[in-house]
Amino acid sequence: MVKLNIKKLVFDAVVFAFLWCVTLVIIFRPDEDAYLLLNRNVLIFLAGAFLGALISFGFSLLKIKTAGEILFPSTHQRDLSAAVPWYKTVWGWQIAVALTATFVVAIVKTRFSVWEILDIDGFQGAVRLFQGVFNPNWEVLPAAVNNIIETIFMAFLATALAIPFAFVLSFMCARNIMKGPIALPIYWFLRTFLNITRSVEALIWAIIFSVWVGIGPFAGMLALMIHSIASLAKQYSEMVETVSEGPIEGIQSTGATKMQTIWFAVVPQVILPYISFTVYRWDINVRMATIIGLVGGGGIGTMLIQYQGQAMWREVGCIIVVIAIVVWLMDAASAYIREALK
Amino acid sequence: MENILQITQLEKTYPNGVRALKGLNFNVKKGEFLVVIGLSGSGKSTLLRCINRLHDPTAGSILFEDKDIAHVQGEEVRDVRKNIGMIFQHFNLIPRHTVLSNVLMGTLGRMGSLRSIFGLFSESDKEKAMKYLQLVGIADKAAIRADQLSGGQQQRVAIARALMQEPRLLLADEPVASLDPATCHTVMDYLKKVNEELGITIVANLHFLSLVRQYATRVIALKGGELVFEGDPKDISEEWFQKIYGQGAKEVHIN
Numbered sequence: 001m002v003k004l005n006i007k008k009l010v011f012d013a014v015v016f017a018f019l020w021c022v023t024l025v026i027i028f029r030p031d032e033d034a035y036l037l038l039n040r041n042v043l044i045f046l047a048g049a050f051l052g053a054l055i056s057f058g059f060s061l062l063k064i065k066t067a068g069e070i071l072f073p074s075t076h077q078r079d080l081s082a083a084v085p086w087y088k089t090v091w092g093w094q095i096a097v098a099l100t101a102t103f104v105v106a107i108v109k110t111r112f113s114v115w116e117i118l119d120i121d122g123f124q125g126a127v128r129l130f131q132g133v134f135n136p137n138w139e140v141l142p143a144a145v146n147n148i149i150e151t152i153f154m155a156f157l158a159t160a161l162a163i164p165f166a167f168v169l170s171f172m173c174a175r176n177i178m179k180g181p182i183a184l185p186i187y188w189f190l191r192t193f194l195n196i197t198r199s200v201e202a203l204i205w206a207i208i209f210s211v212w213v214g215i216g217p218f219a220g221m222l223a224l225m226i227h228s229i230a231s232l233a234k235q236y237s238e239m240v241e242t243v244s245e246g247p248i249e250g251i252q253s254t255g256a257t258k259m260q261t262i263w264f265a266v267v268p269q270v271i272l273p274y275i276s277f278t279v280y281r282w283d284i285n286v287r288m289a290t291i292i293g294l295v296g297g298g299g300i301g302t303m304l305i306q307y308q309g310q311a312m313w314r315e316v317g318c319i320i321v322v323i324a325i326v327v328w329l330m331d332a333a334s335a336y337i338r339e340a341l342k
Numbered sequence: 343m344e345n346i347l348q349i350t351q352l353e354k355t356y357p358n359g360v361r362a363l364k365g366l367n368f369n370v371k372k373g374e375f376l377v378v379i380g381l382s383g384s385g386k387s388t389l390l391r392c393i394n395r396l397h398d399p400t401a402g403s404i405l406f407e408d409k410d411i412a413h414v415q416g417e418e419v420r421d422v423r424k425n426i427g428m429i430f431q432h433f434n435l436i437p438r439h440t441v442l443s444n445v446l447m448g449t450l451g452r453m454g455s456l457r458s459i460f461g462l463f464s465e466s467d468k469e470k471a472m473k474y475l476q477l478v479g480i481a482d483k484a485a486i487r488a489d490q491l492s493g494g495q496q497q498r499v500a501i502a503r504a505l506m507q508e509p510r511l512l513l514a515d516e517p518v519a520s521l522d523p524a525t526c527h528t529v530m531d532y533l534k535k536v537n538e539e540l541g542i543t544i545v546a547n548l549h550f551l552s553l554v555r556q557y558a559t560r561v562i563a564l565k566g567g568e569l570v571f572e573g574d575p576k577d578i579s580e581e582w583f584q585k586i587y588g589q590g591a592k593e594v595h596i597n
Contacts, residue, residue, distance in 0.1 A: 250434030250500070253394055254507055255424035255451025263446055268438045280440050 005060070008068035009053045015067065016052025017045050022101050022331035032244040059090065067098075132313025133320060140315045144303065144322045151299030152326065154217045155285035158224035163278060165229045166325025169194070170236030171262055177240060203286050203295060210296040222286050234276045238272070243269040257304050276338045283334040287327055345405075346372045346511060347393070347542050352402035352412070354388050354567075356593035358405045362563075363389040364567040365402065375537045377575070378509070380564035381593045383588060388457040389514045393545070394426040395419045407510070422452035427504030427542075431516035433496040441480070441499050444488050445471040448506025467506075478532050485515040495524030501532055505540070512536065514546035518553070526550075530557050551593055552576065 021044065033043070059066050060074075066235040070091050086092030116122065169190060171177050178187035205223035212217050243266050251265040293301015300323060343436060346523045349371035354363040362385045370376050378386050378585055395411065395478040396415055404412040409411075427448075435444045439497075446463045448471075453463075477482040483491060489500060495518060506513055508524040514533060519525040537544045548554055555575045563571035563586045571582055583593060 245435040246430065246432050247394055247436050250428075250436075251447060252396060253423055253426075253428040254448050254503070255420045255422075255456050256447075257450075258421065260450045260453075260458055261456045263565060264436060264439075264450065268436050271438075320382075335402065 005069075005072060005074040007072040008066070009056050010059075011068035012059075012066050012094075013049040013052035014092065016055060017048035019049030019098060020030065020051065021045055022105060028052060058175075065089065065091050067094045072183035103293055116204060122156070129313050133317035134312055136317035137312075137317060137320055140318050141309075142220045144300065144319050147300040147303045148322050148326050150217055151289045151293065151301070152286055152330075154221045154297075154299055155224060155282055155289045157219045158228055158285050158289075159278060159282040160198035161225050162228035162232055162281070166232035166236055167274075169229070169233040171241055172238035172264070173237035174324055176243070176245075177262065177266070178257050194230045194233055196228065197220055202227040202292060206292040206295050206297040215298070217294035217298030220289055221300075222294045223292055223297060223302065224288060227288075228281055228285060232277060236274055239270045239277075240266060272341050276341045279334045279341075283330045286330050290323055290327075343430060344372050345369045346374075346407060346554075347545070348403075348405040349393075350403045352389070352392065352404065353400045354385070354392055354397065355400045361569050363392070363399075366564075367501065367569075368562055368569060368572060368593055370545060371544060372543055373537070373541055375534065375546070375557060375559045376543065377558035377561045378419045378564060379549070379551070379554060379561060380401045380480040385567040386564055386566075387515050390428070390451055390515050390547060392544065393511075394423050394428055394513055396428075420451060425509055426511045426513060427507045427509035427514065428513040429497065429504055429517050431519045433493070433500045433502070435488040435496055437487070439488060440485055441475065441488055441491070442468070442471055442484040444499055444503045445475060445506055448503040460587050466567060471502070471506060474505045475499075476501050477505070477535070478578065492525070493521050494528055497521065497529050501529075501536065505536065505542075509542060512542050512544045514544060518550065519549055525551070533557070553581070554578075 024044065056066055056068060060069065070308035129156075173190050173194065175187065176183060202223050205226050206220055209222045210216075213222065247265040247269065248261060251261045256264065289297065289299055290301045290304070293299045293303070294305045296302065300319060302314065303320045304323075307319065332339060343527065349366055349368050351371075351374045352363050353361075355361050364391065369576075372521060378389065380386050392399045392412075394445065395414075397524040399412045402412060406422065411418075429542060435497070436447070439447075439556070443461075446467060448464065449467050450458055460470065472481055473485065475484055478501050480495055480498050483499075485548075488496060488532065513583075518529050521529060530547060533546065536542050546558075548558075553577075556562060558575045561571070561575045561578065562569060562571065563582075565586055569577070584591060
């Protein structure tokens with residue numbers, strides 16, 4: 001009796017479908033337009049996946065191990081055939097072929113070219129840029145310092161405003177707190193909501209808010225805040241999920257309410273890691289704020305993109321030095337603080 | 343003597359299908375020091391956690407002062423817990439808080455959520471906390487963080503926290519199992535003092551028969567979730583011992 005192992009089947013099916021598509025491309029050499037026929041191409045991929053699943057199922061009937069079986073074993077028994085070298089196994093060849101194909105496709109897709117790197121015109125452009133960057137124009141230093149201060153405070157406010165939201169959300173996103181018929185749906189809803197929020201990059205949020213509230217540091221701050229809430233809530237809630245049950249039982253047994261139990265039994269266990277995560281988040285936010293400035297989030301990033309647009313490399317050099325010093329200082333400071341909190 | 347606890351046909355099946363308690367029947371009289379013995383996994387801890395509703399019983403009834411509490415919900419569960427104190431094998435104190443603050447947590451059940459979160463414990467509560475710390479002989483440590491105390495001291499703080507609830511019943515789940523033999527007796531002596539001087543009924547899980555004989559006024563034994571012995575601690579003969587702990591088991595003495 002072969003039990004259906006869905007994860008294994010899906011894994012093998014996707015690997016096969018990928019190889020199937022690569023093979024078809026090599027044989028038929030489709031043109032640009034053919035790549036754009038999304039519906040047809042998805043169908044071809046699904047057909048490959050279906051075939052792959054069938055083959056995978058066939059292998060499991062023959063009791064031959066595929067890569068999917070190795071990753072997601074269907075039985076918990078350790079088998080004794082582990083000593084066979086990989087090139088004598090189906091899964092070994094499956095992984096080797098799939099990785100080689102992925103590597104080749106990646107090289108083709110990124111138009112990897114040694115000639116571009118060695119091209120003399122392009123190389124001279126890079127030399128000009130480096131000459132400028134390594135010979136900074138210190139006249140823009142005062143403006144750069146003022147802008148990076150703006151960036152640091154933007155990052156600070158984003159982190160500070162995110163804390164209370166993330167704090168409350170973290171308990172509502174922790175599996176060990178959210179038990180029972182009402183709490184569980186809330187848990188799933190918030191988890192999904194935060195996962196979606198987090199998967200939208202801060203850069204995208206910055207674009208949204210620069211349309212909403214106008215270009216400038218406020219838009220950047222809002223973008224960082226949204227991203228920080230989602231990230232901190234996730235990190236915080238993982239901390240809450242690892243607290244020991246003992247103190248919780250201890251407080252519950254006194255007849256405490258749910259809120260008192262969280263405050264007296266859970267919070268003391270998580271408060272130090274919380275502070276540590278928050279300091280690190282501020283550090284990350286300063287770096288992200290620089291990038292966000294590039295799309296109109298204000299601060300040093302906006303200044304950088306203006307000079308870069310005009311190819312004023314000596315001014316760009318000055319800005320890069322300022323950013324590097326601040327990021328290095330923040331990084332070191334946050335590392336020391338986090339070490340002290342352990 | 344009047345019964346403080348009447349347990350009838352108590353069943354507990356965990357979600358994973360384990361039947362921890364299979365229809366227990368027994369009574370606890372007011373003022374007793376009842377000890378529950380049995381192997382690990384015999385259902386002792388489950389039994390205590392069903393009584394103060396840290397676990398929900400699957401079936402049966404638990405009459406606490408003549409009110410069935412086996413299946414009450416919400417606020418009523420908290421009412422049950424307010425009147426039943428509990429101490430644990432691993433003490434379950436809050437390590438980062440002071441001893442005094444840990445003892446004050448015993449009043450949480452009677453306090454408003456908001457007031458307690460701002461730490462607004464009343465002066466009379468603080469005096470009471472000091473009184474109970476004195477009772478367990480540890481008042482001089484009131485300002486020290488709980489995680490800086492030894493195991494035996496932590497368990498005494500836990501007793502003070504439970505007393506702070508002014509409970510009518512005190513549950514003790516393996517109260518001395520993680521303590522060394524010498525400290526063991528100190529903690530047991532304080533439990534006895536609580537039982538005799540304050541008249542609080544005690545139900546305790548214990549491992550060592552020598553402790554049972556010394557402290558219990560009555561003993562019950564569980565095996566595989568069923569009651570296999572009930573009676574005077576002096577009546578546990580070699581034969582009974584083998585029955586409870588399995589063939590070939592040897593008694594370990596603790597002095």
